[in-house]
Amino acid sequence: MKILFAATPAAGHLNPLLAIARMALARGDEALVATAGHLRPSVERSGARFLPLAPGADIDFRRIEDVMPERASLPPGPEQLRYNFERIFLDPMPAQAETLRGILASERPDIIVVDDLFFGATALFLDEATPRPPIVACSITIMVADRPDGAPTMIGLPPARDEAARAMYAAIALEAERAFGAPVRAYADAKLAAMGLPPLPCAVLHSRHLMADAFLQTTVPAFEYDFGGLPDHVRFVGALPPPPQRDAALPDWWGDLDGSKRVVLVTQGTVANADLGELIEPTLSALGTRDDLLVLVTTGLRPIGNVRGPIPKNARLAEFLDFAALLPKVDVLVTNGGYGTVQLALQAGIPIVAAGRTEDKAEVGARVAWSGVGIEIPSQRPEVQALRAAVDRVLSEPSFGERACSIAADMAAIDTPAAILGTLDRLVAQARAA
Secondary structure: EEEEOOOOOHHHHHHHHHHHHHHHHHHHOOEEEEEOOHHHHHHHHOOOOEEEEOOOEEEEEEEEHOOOHHHHHOOOOHHHHHOOOHHHHHHHHHHHHHHHHHHHHOOOOOOOEEEEOOOOHHHHHHHOOOOOOOOHHHHOOOOOOOOOOOOOOOOOOOOOHHHHHHHHHHHHHHHHHHHHOOOOHHHHHHHHHHHHOOOOOOOOHHHHHHHHEEEEOOOOOHHHHOOOOOOOOEOOOOOOOOOOOOOOOOOHHHHHHOOOOEEEEEEOOOOOOOOOOOOOOHHHHHHHHOOOOOOOOOEOOOOHHHHOOOOOOEEEEEEEEEOHHHHOOOEEEOOOOOHHHHHHHHHOOEEEOOOOOOOOOOHHHHHHHHHOOOOOOOOOOHHHHHHHHHHHHHOHHHHHHHHHHHHHHHHHHHHHHHHHHHHHHHHHHHHHOO
């Protein structure tokens, strides 16, 4: 079977697809991966064949502050979320669609797997005049679907507990639709019209799963809200494995992870890390006097010198850390709410402190708190005292670790490769029979 993977050019979008590509390659399938040129080494390390995106979609989001300088002036909230969606995901849609059509003509793949925000696939869904293979969308964030309590998405609202909360959520939903939902859908529809295609049949966020032939949600139900029933083609497939170790030496301080001290890992991921003063620096300040802890920092490939201020004696820094080797040694993750990082931590049974408000991070943090695996600090720049108290509580109260281990057991109970590859096989068999 020949599988085409297409990824938005960011590590958090590509890595889940590469995990699936490695599963497919291991059983003898052919894997093609279309993404940005700067990610070619990651693709080729996986064993897949790299294919370039068309120029309008080949963007380097590692330096998002250079690619989109005006983004920094927008505070977290609907305006920034709208800007992100329009510029990062919808503007490249025509070039992404061009890429897919070219590859379909030249390579004739049996099936396409995209990250769920690769909107180039939307053009193929809506183009009923042109035959296409099945398209599977793989989640890179929380499940977006209509909630029984009427809460809007991306604001970070936990499930409503009473009618008063539902009434409040209804009012918030109206404002969210005015500020984000309606204008973003209109923006998407204008892009589609320019491509000669009909408008979206549903909200932009909901189109992520409703239009796919199958949708892979990369977690377990225990970490997600009860949506009161999801379409049959939505499948919870557990956590994907972390990327394999790079060909790089372990940091010289690796031997300090000998179990004599508890370990706190802090990260801002690989995109929202332009300003390490948002989370990494305050966490170092919060925990720097703790002789019983080691505080590990990964800067997400940013220079270590970007971390300002004195570095505490109990801190260990690296631009990149191999999570597959590291996470079994970690006691608490402090994160700005990157979905993939949170899922890897839960797979290892690690409790979490989450503090972030941009992109989808408010929703991820809300689920961290709701599921009982950790504490959310609802701030983009948490106070040192709040971080210190949250880490202390997670370390001292066993319930967080117990709940994280429970979700890890749920993940381990799913044969993730079988669930994913079985879905692909079924769709290809149905397409061939038709």
